[in-house]
Amino acid sequence: MRDGETKRDIRDTDLDRPALEAALARIWNTPEGLWGALATVDHKIIGRRYVITAFVFLALGGVLAMLMRLQLAQPEARVLGPDRYNQIFTMHGSNMMFLFAVPVMEAVGVYLVPLMVGTRNIAFPRLNAFSYWIFLAGGALLWISFVLDMGPDVGWFAYVPLSGPQYGFGKRADIWAQMITFTELSALAVSVEIVVTILKQRAPGMSLDKIPLFVWSMLVTSFVVIMAMPAIMIASSTLILDRLVGTHLFNPAEGGDVLLWQHLFWFFGHPEVYIIFLPAVGMVSTMTATFARRPVFGDLAMVMALIATGILAFGLWVHHMFVTGLPRLGESFFTASSMAIAIPAGVQIFCWLATLWDGKPIFKTPLLFVIGFIVTFVIGGLTGVMVASVPFDTQVHDTYFVVAHFHYVLIGGAVFPLLGAIYYWFPKITGRMMSESLGRSAFWLIFIGFNMTFFPMHILGLQGMPRRIYTYQPDMPWHDLNLFVSVSSLILVAGFLLFFFDAIRSARRGLPAGDNPWDAPTLEWATSSPPPSFNFSYIPVVKAANPLWEQPDVLAVAGGLRINSRELIISTVASAEPEAREASPRNSIWPFVAALATTVMLISSIFTPWAVVWGSIPIVVALIGWFWPKGTPEDES
Amino acid sequence: MKERIVADVSRLSLHGTGSASTTWWGTLGFMLIEATGFALAIAVYLYLMSIAATWPTDAPTPDLLPGTLVTLTLIASVLPNYLVSQWAEREDLRKVRIGLVVMSILGIVPLIIRAFEFYALKVNWDTNAYGSIVWILLGLHTTHIITDLADTLVLAALMYTRHGRNRRRLGDVQDNAMYWNFVVVTWLPIYGCIYWIPRL
Numbered sequence: 001m002r003d004g005e006t007k008r009d010i011r012d013t014d015l016d017r018p019a020l021e022a023a024l025a026r027i028w029n030t031p032e033g034l035w036g037a038l039a040t041v042d043h044k045i046i047g048r049r050y051v052i053t054a055f056v057f058l059a060l061g062g063v064l065a066m067l068m069r070l071q072l073a074q075p076e077a078r079v080l081g082p083d084r085y086n087q088i089f090t091m092h093g094s095n096m097m098f099l100f101a102v103p104v105m106e107a108v109g110v111y112l113v114p115l116m117v118g119t120r121n122i123a124f125p126r127l128n129a130f131s132y133w134i135f136l137a138g139g140a141l142l143w144i145s146f147v148l149d150m151g152p153d154v155g156w157f158a159y160v161p162l163s164g165p166q167y168g169f170g171k172r173a174d175i176w177a178q179m180i181t182f183t184e185l186s187a188l189a190v191s192v193e194i195v196v197t198i199l200k201q202r203a204p205g206m207s208l209d210k211i212p213l214f215v216w217s218m219l220v221t222s223f224v225v226i227m228a229m230p231a232i233m234i235a236s237s238t239l240i241l242d243r244l245v246g247t248h249l250f251n252p253a254e255g256g257d258v259l260l261w262q263h264l265f266w267f268f269g270h271p272e273v274y275i276i277f278l279p280a281v282g283m284v285s286t287m288t289a290t291f292a293r294r295p296v297f298g299d300l301a302m303v304m305a306l307i308a309t310g311i312l313a314f315g316l317w318v319h320h321m322f323v324t325g326l327p328r329l330g331e332s333f334f335t336a337s338s339m340a341i342a343i344p345a346g347v348q349i350f351c352w353l354a355t356l357w358d359g360k361p362i363f364k365t366p367l368l369f370v371i372g373f374i375v376t377f378v379i380g381g382l383t384g385v386m387v388a389s390v391p392f393d394t395q396v397h398d399t400y401f402v403v404a405h406f407h408y409v410l411i412g413g414a415v416f417p418l419l420g421a422i423y424y425w426f427p428k429i430t431g432r433m434m435s436e437s438l439g440r441s442a443f444w445l446i447f448i449g450f451n452m453t454f455f456p457m458h459i460l461g462l463q464g465m466p467r468r469i470y471t472y473q474p475d476m477p478w479h480d481l482n483l484f485v486s487v488s489s490l491i492l493v494a495g496f497l498l499f500f501f502d503a504i505r506s507a508r509r510g511l512p513a514g515d516n517p518w519d520a521p522t523l524e525w526a527t528s529s530p531p532p533s534f535n536f537s538y539i540p541v542v543k544a545a546n547p548l549w550e551q552p553d554v555l556a557v558a559g560g561l562r563i564n565s566r567e568l569i570i571s572t573v574a575s576a577e578p579e580a581r582e583a584s585p586r587n588s589i590w591p592f593v594a595a596l597a598t599t600v601m602l603i604s605s606i607f608t609p610w611a612v613v614w615g616s617i618p619i620v621v622a623l624i625g626w627f628w629p630k631g632t633p634e635d636e637s
Numbered sequence: 638m639k640e641r642i643v644a645d646v647s648r649l650s651l652h653g654t655g656s657a658s659t660t661w662w663g664t665l666g667f668m669l670i671e672a673t674g675f676a677l678a679i680a681v682y683l684y685l686m687s688i689a690a691t692w693p694t695d696a697p698t699p700d701l702l703p704g705t706l707v708t709l710t711l712i713a714s715v716l717p718n719y720l721v722s723q724w725a726e727r728e729d730l731r732k733v734r735i736g737l738v739v740m741s742i743l744g745i746v747p748l749i750i751r752a753f754e755f756y757a758l759k760v761n762w763d764t765n766a767y768g769s770i771v772w773i774l775l776g777l778h779t780t781h782i783i784t785d786l787a788d789t790l791v792l793a794a795l796m797y798t799r800h801g802r803n804r805r806r807l808g809d810v811q812d813n814a815m816y817w818n819f820v821v822v823t824w825l826p827i828y829g830c831i832y833w834i835p836r837l
């Protein structure tokens with residue numbers, strides 16, 4: 001049967017180039033219109049959607065930040081009341097962490113990883129579509145609730161007992177918890193896709209030592225997600241159980257424990273920081289190599305540092321609980337491990353600096369963001385080492401020092417690299433360049449605005465200003481600095497607005513980019529900009545770590561795939577020897593339907609536990625529709 | 638960019654099995670996620686035990702009988718499960734069909750006994766934290782049995798249609814069998830926690 005089929009099939013090698021591209025487009029393109037938009041499984045369309053949605057959440061979170069800064073600009077301001085303020089800082093933190101920072105990194109991975117490893121689609125493309133809809137539903141749940149004055153008000157880590165049944169009235173804490181379930185579900189799904197894409201769908205010849213650093217970073221990140229996110233899913237589900245059906249996990253009166261919540265949360269929450277940071281590290285390495293015009297110095301050390309960070313990330317969570325009165329010995333251990341993680345970070349920074357030093361750096365906008373990142377992240381790392389020591393942390397815990405610290409790490413360590421990465425990959429995604437001059441201005445506004453906004457917060461913290469207060473009295477010595485911070489945040493916002501303006505304008509009117517405007521070495525630049533639906537006309541064959549530098553004019557490729565069905569190459573884990581041809585699923589509406597059914601079930605289960613029972617029936621139906629063979633060539637082969 | 642064809646993949650087999658298939662790896666990935674979840678739930682159990690004055694708290698030790706019966710059924714199911722996987726490997730559709738029916742029954746039986754297990758705990762989920770965590774452990778594992786049973790039922794139905802005769806679907810049968818082994822293996826530490834730790 002298989003041999004007979006081989007003869008009937010049309011192979012890519014049977015056609016000339018235009019005919020081949022037409023045939024591939026026929027089989028891979030997403031049709032126009034609403035149906036196509038809902039049913040698509042193209043990782044580029046989904047990745048782009050994911051990125052844009054996450055940036056919308058960034059903007060919304062930014063609006064909340066500005067409201068907070070408006071309120072805090074002067075003592076006893078009346079812009080926001082205490083209840084609204086509680087909702088807003090909770091929304092800001094939860095939105096930034098769960099709806100912006102983690103998803104945006106996953107999203108860039110969804111878009112880039114398949115291109116960088118030279119395959120035609122991500123593994124489990126329908127799961128990928130599903131994960132986007134689930135993410136969107138989780139975000140909508142949070143924001144719609146907020147608009148209805150039902151936004152969570154318990155802080156982004158929702159400590160019990162405040163969030164428990166005793167104090168957390170109404171449904172606010174449940175909405176926080178279920179938003180977590182949505183976003184973690186989608187992040188876990190994406191992580192499995194990315195791991196399998198990287199392990200099994202690499203272009204022939206891309207052995208472990210030839211995997212681009214960004215891809216490595218996504219691999220490590222995905223494993224961290226897989227090991228860390230179950231903790232928060234257990235935490236959020238048990239919180240809902242405590243609140244809805246009267247379990248007592250977090251109730252000390254009945255043998256439960258409030259610190260258990262903190263353990264579960266931070267067992268996830270600390271690795272979360274690295275889930276955001278490691279992809280950023282991968283972006284930085286990629287951009288540094290391209291603009292220094294040489295491969296990254298010490299790339300083996302880089303990979304080792306990534307893996308070490310990923311592992312160490314799980315040994316730090318207790319440093320968020322230093323003031324809860326844990327045993328002294330335990331605290332010393334977590335101080336030591338928190339300081340130890342500075343070592344792989346130091347190795348990476350050394351390697352980037354060495355790369356720049358030894359290369360011939362070209363200071364385009366992405367590289368500016370890289371340098372802004374290095375400076376900011378070093379400051380954030382230093383204050384991190386400071387708060388890792390228990391006596392110091394006891395002083396500044398829950399003050400603006402900590403707010404300053406984590407914004408240096410989060411914005412410096414992740415948002416700067418991300419903005420650089422957008423400038424860097426925008427031409428690939430849209431086929432057009434962003435403006436170099438606007439980019440420079442945006443960078444300087446953001447960099448200067450950021451430091452002016454957040455550096456003084458260190459001082460405010462040392463002066464004793466607590467975080468999460470909605471106002472302060474005039475006799476406190478804080479108002480000058482607070483006013484300064486609030487005014488400075490306008491500069492920061494101006495920078496972001498300029499960035500958004502540039503991105504939107506350039507998407508329509510930017511200069512045409514060509515395939516490889518930066519003369520970069522990795523495979524995503526070997527195809528056109530934007531890439532066709534099938535990514536590559538032929539699957540590349542890789543012989544070097546920087547294929548487009550080592551062989552600038554010709555791309556070695558593999559022929560022999562069928563073109564009357566979606567097909568790609570499966571290769572071995574270590575050496576990427578081709579092992580099999582594999583069908584890749586077609587577009588399908590079922591992931592969307594399954595996501596709708598899941599949404600109904602999850603939201604209803606905030607109100608009644610029986611929703612888990614009846615709500616599961618439509619999910620099962622949708623999943624059967626999803627997996628039942630439809631007789632397409634992909635199903636039958 | 639100019640392309641030069643340097644490799645020919647036309648002779649590669651269509652759809653690899655085992656570690657050459659993406660679904661196999663995907664199943665492994667989800668198993669890793671769920672194993673982490675189970676490990677954490679067990680850690681919560683041990684944590685609550687470590688701070689409790691008595692364990693089980695305000696409740697008798699749970700009855701051994703239903704839980705042990707479930708354990709024995711699950712262990713016994715491993716052999717037919719292995720055989721189904723072997724038959725799927727050899728593409729023996731007739732035996733796979735029978736095997737999947739048997740495995741469906743072997744998924745339903747422990748679920749029925751499981752209902753009695755909840756009674757045998759002799760504590761309610763809302764009695765105290767001890768009751769909550771044993772119900773959660775048992776509930777978590779029950780959803781796993783249900784999930785795999787649903788998958789087995791759908792695959793069994795599929796095997797009786799024209800879509801059954803297909804290596805890809807038979808690979809799904811093998812992955813499903815692997816997942817069932819996982820359901821069995823994860824039960825053992827939970828069984829130990831719920832029934833034996835209170836007896837130590």
Ligand code: HEM
Pocket residue numbers: 062065066068069089090092093094096097101155156157403407410411415453466467468469489492
């Ligand atoms: C646009 C620039 C930003 C400004 C001006 C800003 C401002 C603030 C302020 C003033 C607070 C403290 C609220 C309080 O304690 O009363 C805060 C909290 C927080 N921010 Fe931001 N932020 C910005 C961006 C971000 C980003 C990009 C992230 C994450 C990637 C982030 C994550 C957080 C978190 C997790 C909290 C803690 C919320 C809580 O206490 O529950 N912020 N932010």
Ligand SMILES: [Cu+2]
Pocket residue numbers: 269270273316317319320
């Ligand atoms: Cu931490």
